[in-house]
Amino acid sequence: MLSGMADPVEFYFDFSSPYGYLASHQIEAIAARHGREVRWRPYLLGVAFKETGQKPLVEQPLRGPYHQHDFARSARRLGLPFRLPSPFPFAGVAPSRAFYWLEERDGALAKRFALKTYDRIFGEGRSVNDAAAVADVAVSLGVDSAALVAGINDAAIKDKLRAETEAAIKRGVFGSPFIYVDGEPFWGHDRLGQVEEWLARGGW
Template identity: 80%
Template sequence: MAEPIEFYFDFSSPYGYLASCQIDDLAARHGRTVRWRPFLLGVAFKETGQKPLVEQPLRGPYHLHDFARSARRLGLPFRLPTPFPFAAIAASRAFYWLEARDAALANRFAKRIYQRIFGEGQVPADAAALAELAAPMGIDGAALAAGINDPAIKDRLRQATDEAIKRGVFGSPFIYIDGEPFWGHDRLGQVEEWLARGGW
């Protein structure tokens, strides 16, 4: 059985959103599954000395334009939320709490979170908002809200972020195929070709 594709992302990343809508189907076409791995991009920015794209001179206005254009090309809804950028700590903790119980459901919940943020333009920034979002999926909202504040889950997110940075993850999305790194949703074509050809 082939190893899962590793999909690193931050819920505050528009390009991560675009990739999240494609990565599972792409992997399935090549007999792979996906290991979803949220991490905190802000911590990586401290390591690289970068700022969020939209806060960078010249690059910021371009990316604001490109987010929407890229979504239109894929036929995906896109609304930039307010505030933006934002910290996605609670959403990431919610994912890891749920993953420990049901990894497949956690992946679906991650997609729903992304849809709420960039498809609908709303940030579920706290435990109550995430619990409300989880309830229609059959997830115990009260348990999830408690889990977000569990010290063990806080440590799990810190560990996941540290592990990502040690591996060389510096942006979102960041994809590994059998150890081969690809950065950016615009590399998904290369990801697919790599899977089809077995590398080059």
């Protein structure tokens, strides 16, 4: 199947999600093997937590220590570096706004920015939770830092992220990563195998 003949794989994620980081390094290759493109969609997982009544994984009793172990183990399996940043968890508002500002100008660049931001956060363990840190990532990709900071603070971009988050939750998105293939939802990095099988088989 040629790219463009089928709907893109929809990849919802939060920049504060370690499992989103792991999935970000795999989703494009998975989709490409089946002639699909990927639509990257950052949203604010904290808003979804208010709907579900949950807390971030690392703050949950019993589950927290397990997931901290699993983050690193899963990264080693993929050959990816892993370090939790401080503070963690954090609000991914600034990088999410930056993504949508960039996407309006260059969709491919926005994806590169998202991946590089994830690498900065979880590959290097460095916080990217404010405009200055976001601009530092963007500059390395040739983006004008002053323009990006202005974009992050633009009312239209703030509204865009708010609308994307509301639309995601209304659709049923509650985790990161959360992936749709032709309307079929898959939650979690550990469902990427099913995502690929669904793409190959067309469902079951």
